[in-house]
Amino acid sequence: MGPNRDAVWKETGILDTFPAGGPKELWRIAIGGGYAGPAVAAGKVYVADKKLKDGAKDPANAFDTSKTESSERLLCLDARTGKEIWKYEYDCPYTISYREGPRCTPTVSDGKVYFLGAMGDFACLDAEKGTVTWKKNFPKDYEARVQIWGFAGHPLVYKNLVIALVGGKDVVAVAFDKDTGKEVWKALSAKDAGYCPPTLIDAGGVKQLVIWHAEAINGLNPETGAVYWKFPIKPNSQMSIMAPRLAGDYLYAGGNGGAQVVLKMAKDKPDATIAWQQDAVGMGKRAGPLGMAPINMTPFVEDGVIYGVDQPGMFRAFKAETGERLWWTFKPVLGKDEEEDFKGAGTGTAFLVKNGDRFFVFADNGALIIAKLTPKGYEEVSRAELKLELTQRAFGRKVVWCHPAFAEKCLFVRNDKEIVCYSLAK
Numbered sequence: 001m002g003p004n005r006d007a008v009w010k011e012t013g014i015l016d017t018f019p020a021g022g023p024k025e026l027w028r029i030a031i032g033g034g035y036a037g038p039a040v041a042a043g044k045v046y047v048a049d050k051k052l053k054d055g056a057k058d059p060a061n062a063f064d065t066s067k068t069e070s071s072e073r074l075l076c077l078d079a080r081t082g083k084e085i086w087k088y089e090y091d092c093p094y095t096i097s098y099r100e101g102p103r104c105t106p107t108v109s110d111g112k113v114y115f116l117g118a119m120g121d122f123a124c125l126d127a128e129k130g131t132v133t134w135k136k137n138f139p140k141d142y143e144a145r146v147q148i149w150g151f152a153g154h155p156l157v158y159k160n161l162v163i164a165l166v167g168g169k170d171v172v173a174v175a176f177d178k179d180t181g182k183e184v185w186k187a188l189s190a191k192d193a194g195y196c197p198p199t200l201i202d203a204g205g206v207k208q209l210v211i212w213h214a215e216a217i218n219g220l221n222p223e224t225g226a227v228y229w230k231f232p233i234k235p236n237s238q239m240s241i242m243a244p245r246l247a248g249d250y251l252y253a254g255g256n257g258g259a260q261v262v263l264k265m266a267k268d269k270p271d272a273t274i275a276w277q278q279d280a281v282g283m284g285k286r287a288g289p290l291g292m293a294p295i296n297m298t299p300f301v302e303d304g305v306i307y308g309v310d311q312p313g314m315f316r317a318f319k320a321e322t323g324e325r326l327w328w329t330f331k332p333v334l335g336k337d338e339e340e341d342f343k344g345a346g347t348g349t350a351f352l353v354k355n356g357d358r359f360f361v362f363a364d365n366g367a368l369i370i371a372k373l374t375p376k377g378y379e380e381v382s383r384a385e386l387k388l389e390l391t392q393r394a395f396g397r398k399v400v401w402c403h404p405a406f407a408e409k410c411l412f413v414r415n416d417k418e419i420v421c422y423s424l425a426k
Contacts, residue, residue, distance in 0.1 A: 024422065032050050032416070050092070058094075068095075072102055076130055080408075096118060100416050121135070142167075151195075161184055165213075167190075210251070215234055236280045241255055242294045248304055257311075258280055262275040276322065291306070293310055295309075297349045297351055301320065314340070333350060333364065335383075347394060349363075365397075400413075
């Protein structure tokens with residue numbers, strides 16, 4: 001979601017509408033599988049993937065967790081040409097569901113790149129050379145249990161720390177010295193760590209670190225790990241995924257089954273109270289009437305309104321303070337509208353990045369959309385069907401579940417076979 005983790009892309013000189021045939025393709029490079037989005041920094045593209053060993057094959061059933069012999073890689077490519085600059089690779093057998101590959105976008109900061117793989121391998125590398133500065137293995141070093149969908153919480157760099165969702169024995173989050181890997185603090189305890197990235201907010205006159213594990217959302221001192229506040233929120237299937245979003249004085253988190261909470265943040269100290277809350281409902285039941293249930297995307301917040309994709313696959317907008325729903329549409333995911341109870345979008349999703357006064361929306365059906373989002377509704381300005389194979393299947397639909405990168409006046413987007421760069425320059 002960018003250097004400020006706010007999903008705002010500040011480059012200018014970007015096209016207003018797509019040309020006939022879609023944006024111009026600049027390069028296309030073969031890579032392995034993965035959900036991890038690419039990161040672009042200083043003219044380089046960092047993208048993680050998984051390669052099967054010779055003769056190995058992933059099971060046809062996405063929920064099969066039997067072992068697959070494979071390796072994980074972090075590739076560094078030239079942003080202008082796609083040419084490989086360096087590669088970091090290690091053996092990494094998979095025993096997780098939806099095992100296409102790594103989940104975490106690499107984090108690039110101060111000449112280093114931090115990479116967390118799906119099975120808990122965490123490494124700090126030199127961003128120029130690819131040499132390993134230090135590394136950890138969460139299952140071995142912290143007795144961390146590999147959850148059914150692996151490790152997916154993107155590490156956060158803050159001052160001299162890199163903070164990761166570890167999920168070890170009697171510990172959820174750990175802060176490491178970003179240069180040496182030495183443990184600085186560890187905090188919280190939960191049976192399931194979930195998949196939510198450590199998130200920084202400004203509230204109560206201080207920086208606060210928000211950790212949402214599968215049982216509760218917590219506010220911490222990012223420098224010490226001391227807990228400021230804690231409130232229960234339990235999504236179905238331990239799916240705490242989205243990065244909590246701050247809308248003025250209100251902090252929102254929501255997930256599978258419609259589990260949601262909005263906290264009113266204190267103005268004069270690091271504390272909070274519940275503004276509204278909604279519990280998860282059982283599989284197949286309609287969630288409560290407030291807000292929405294994001295699954296594998298983080299909503300966008302603007303002027304007290306939250307925009308994102310609800311679990312049934314429709315795009316929604318609602319007021320953060322009250323949860324009141326303002327509008328919905330299936331257009332980003334399906335290209336057309338359907339009735340609100342339509343069930344054919346199967347956990348559809350879309351990823352949002354704001355540029356100027358409009359949004360670039362990448363839908364899981366491979367469409368790239370320019371749209372205006374306001375409290376009054378969704379206005380589609382331009383749509384392009386990218387030449388990107390939908391290499392995954394989910395709930396009866398072919399999809400690509402990967403957040404693209406917007407940088408260098410380009411779009412960088414991947415599936416399980418290749419990464420493609422498209423020009424978005426005027």
